[in-house]
Amino acid sequence: MTKKLAASPLIWPMLALVALLLVNVIVTPSFLSIRVQDGHLFGSVVDILRNGAPTMLVALGMTLVIASRGIDLSVGAVVAVSGALACAHVAASDDPGGVGTVVTAMGIALGVAVGLGLWNGMLVSVFGVQPIIATLVLMTAGRGIALLITDGQIITVTSAPFKILGTGFVFGLPVAILVSLSVFALVGLLTRRTALGMLLESVGINPEASRLAGVRYRTIVFAVYVFCALCAGIAGLMIASNISAADANNAGLWIEMDAILAVVIGGTSLLGGRFSLTGTILGALIIQTLTTTVYTAGITPETTLVFKALVVIAVCLLQAPKFRALVSRRRKRPPAPTGRAATDEVAGQQVSVPAPTSMVAK
Template sequence: MVKHHLFWPLIFLGALLVFNFIYSPDFFAIKMRDGHLYGSLIDILNFGSPLMIVSIGMTLVIAATKGVDLSVGSVVAISGAIACLMISNGDGSLVNVIISVGTALLVSLVLGIWNGFLVANIGMQPIIATLILMVSGRGVSQLITSGQIITISNPHYKFIGAGSLLTLPFSIFIVAIVFLIAYLLTRKTALGLFIESVGCKPTASKLAGVKSKTVMFFVYMFCSLCAAIAGLILSSNVSSADGNNAGLWYELDAILAVVIGGTALTGGRFYLAGTLVGALIIQTLTTTIYMIGVPPEITLVVKAFVVLIVCLIQSESFRKSIAFRWKTRHYPAEREVKQHA
């Protein structure tokens, strides 16, 4: 039970929730207002939806390439910028919104193909290949918005990030759909085995007939698509597109979510459910920091420190080292007996 990859993340998530309940007794309160559910837990799920979606895509990239996709934040900004620009220049009809959203998703697939080409065909290291798009993509998003914040007022588009379905935020259902698609593709088909084999032993996989380049293209396309969906949710939630700040540092939070969820950065075996838990931990931690009134200038420091503690506790080698030090300090005689033996 303790060795299960979800044990420590769930323990820490539970501890965060308990702390919030102690600090604010109405933290778990959920109210119905105008046919919609409201409350801190609902807000965590709603505001954490973009990060959960990006983290799902990042999980597959890390598993297959032993690298990361640093461009997801820029893709988030580009996606929102394209959609908002086209809607602002259009007639605001449902058809216009569908075309705008479809265009944003199509562009994200092209960006994923670009990353896959650099990694699979050119042979660049994933961190370098995606760093190129991370830097240039942020500039592209600002070119699309002309360096301004594009503000729109469209109920059809706003529904993506701020709408409700069955009393719950619609973004939660988007996360469920993306997770279900990723789960079915990786656990109910051979694709999951291909991803793990390419990430574990790329040379052996190639000799076994696995098309590693195709797998890499797929994971980068899927990751960019996830980032684009997250960009649509973020921009529709605030009815605007900010090419400079949208999705800023999302890549780092996504990597942390994947690692906290139990997926190793060395590639191979991955855990989609663990990634969702990791994303929830980060969003809950962010909510907690703001709730207790941590000064904005040290928010990131506190967040980094807590995440470091989580990763250390989750590390089996770290726990064994602490246990050994504690045992040798409190039972020195037993250590001497073992040494003489």
């Protein structure tokens, strides 16, 4: 039982998350306390889940892209474009507080996000451009598009319906958490209860063999890039809704790195094929908890990236089979005999002399 737990790819992310929570409890004893105010849940744990919801969404989309042996560096730019479009439409509307205005703004933002995902999928699957190059182009251009939409300014909006996605509550829980968990449940059902997950893994393991076996490689690649961009678009709406503004310079900045780190921490192989959605959620929670820990401990925010790197290296080493085998081999290695014991061992060894091969039978 212990060996099975140690071999599970989820055990080390879970232990890392528990360790971070314990550190926070030591620094702030009331860290895990949750209070109910006006029928809503509040507390540090709730804040971690709510603030980590955009990263969870982007990381879920990134998981499927990486499982197909790809990468998407443009999710941060898609986040910025999505938030900029929604806020620009709401701010320019005659009725910024209307539900119809907010729904239209979100529809425009998500439609453009899907279009950007189709662009990435076309470059990768149809034209054969390397995923890192194809998405790097949009990573650079997308941020510029967001700045053009906002004219380089921060667009602020005053709309109660628009704030629901980022700061609203349903049944006492933040809407952002419920949206992220709903997407996680939907993707889990599609990839683990249908053949889609197996087809995705086959494409990631060997695209050419999958094509020869009749798998529609291009369709799957298109789908994962569109889904990843859609997740980034929803995350952009969450971020813009949370602050009631569109900041094209900072919205989604480095979220692609956080998403990739969450995927790696969760045990998904960067070589494609094997992936874990539950591990991705744990990885996103680890990153957000680590950020909260740095702020709680009074450490300067500039050093957050250093702590992220240390945690990622530690978790990845613990997950690596070669590293675990090396540690266990050193732990099981018997101590070398010394002194009289070594002498007796050498003296007790039998030396075998091979028979001469040049002797001729008489």
